Amino acid sequence: MSNLTSADQFENTSAKTILFFGDSLTAGFGMAQNQDFPALIQEKINSQNLAYKVVNAGLSGETSAGGKARIVNLQEQSVDVFVLELGINDILRGITPTETISNLQFIIDFVKIKHPDVKLMLLGMELPSFFTGHTLTEFRMIFRHLAEKNTMLFMPFLLHGVAGNRLLNLADGVHPNAKGYEIIAGNLWPILKTIL
Structure with a gap:
């Protein structure tokens, strides 16, 4: 991840950067540093000798305004x-x-202006089951709309196969545990590697 030794940094000077920008799900709330899904993606990158380094810019509690x-x-x-x-x-x-x-x-426009050649990916979310009706539909359309408008690689639901399963989440029932993050990384990797 981003805390490489100086020898690693020398070897990786030509490596391209994948920036994960998100909230507690990206930050890996409650996890050790190497257990969040960006760290697990870095492991998959390393196993295939791809010249990319992952930077985790997740921040717990972050809103779109933040x-x-x-x-x-x-x-x-x-x-x-x-x-x-x-x-x-x-x-x-x-x-x-x-x-x-x-x-x-x-956020998308800012990144495109600063980095015109950037490749973009959007990780979508679904609402918990206690939300219904119009709110649910509106929220779901946010991600699809943005992905289509900006021609972004799109994963419709980051927590697919993990949300609602108490064996794959922390005691709060909201944040994935280590096993949950392994599933997330496993679902994400085949999509992400198509643009690497």
Whole structure:
């Protein structure tokens, strides 16, 4: 990951950068540093001798508005592949889908302007089962709309096969455990590697 030894850094100077930008799901809330899904993706990259290094820019509790403010501070970071995972905290905090779309579009536009050759991927989310009706439909369309509009590689549901399974989540029932993250990385890798 991003805490390489100086020898590793010398070997990886030509490596391209994959920046994972998200909330606690990306940050690996409650996990050891090498157990979050970006770290597991780095392991898969290394096993195939691909010249990419992963940077985990996940921040627990992040909303799309927080991400919009924070992305500006990362403008000096080199980015070849940008993987965006934000939005689920918005609905839990009463931020409207319209505002979420606007904030996420700002982030995407900012990255495209700073890094014109960047490859983009969006990790979608689904709402917990206690949300119903219009809210559910509107939220689901956020990610599909953004992925289509910006021609982004798209994974419709990051927590597919993990959400709702108590054996794959921490005691809070929300954040994946180590086994859950292994499934997430396993689902994500075949999609992500198509653009590496």
